[in-house]
Amino acid sequence: MKTLGIGVDIVHNKRINNLIKNKNFINRIFGINEIINSKKILNKTNYFAKRFAAKESLVKAIGSGFRDGINFKDIEISNNKLGKPSYLINKKIRNFLKKKMNLNNFKLFLSISDEKEYSIAFTIIQKIK
Numbered sequence: 001m002k003t004l005g006i007g008v009d010i011v012h013n014k015r016i017n018n019l020i021k022n023k024n025f026i027n028r029i030f031g032i033n034e035i036i037n038s039k040k041i042l043n044k045t046n047y048f049a050k051r052f053a054a055k056e057s058l059v060k061a062i063g064s065g066f067r068d069g070i071n072f073k074d075i076e077i078s079n080n081k082l083g084k085p086s087y088l089i090n091k092k093i094r095n096f097l098k099k100k101m102n103l104n105n106f107k108l109f110l111s112i113s114d115e116k117e118y119s120i121a122f123t124i125i126q127k128i129k
């Protein structure tokens with residue numbers, strides 16, 4: 001596999017804590033699955049902060065930022081039973097990666113972490129031969 005992009009983002013949790021008080025912010029930034037899963041989480045601030053950072057780190061890895069029709073809601077993060085995070089790849093993101101990076105077969109790696117004040121995410125995009 002060849003690495004084609006890496007991205008990292010760090011978020012001050014206090015900033016997200018203030019923003020998530022506004023339901024419009026949550027509905028504009030997070031996908032339906034992320035919102036549903038947040039209901040099971042006690043620390044909503046860190047939950048949303050990690051996902052916000054993950055979305056930012058993906059568009060940095062792509063090198064596009066949020067433009068060309070991609071917005072925050074197009075990128076969703078889920079966790080497996082053991083807590084490992086991953087991106088839910090929808091058709092729009094798949095087509096965007098194909099167009100922007102000429103990728104048909106790829107793997108996205110995501111690592112997210114948080115502490116009391118900050119949340120961080122790191123993304124790697126690899127081309128599968």
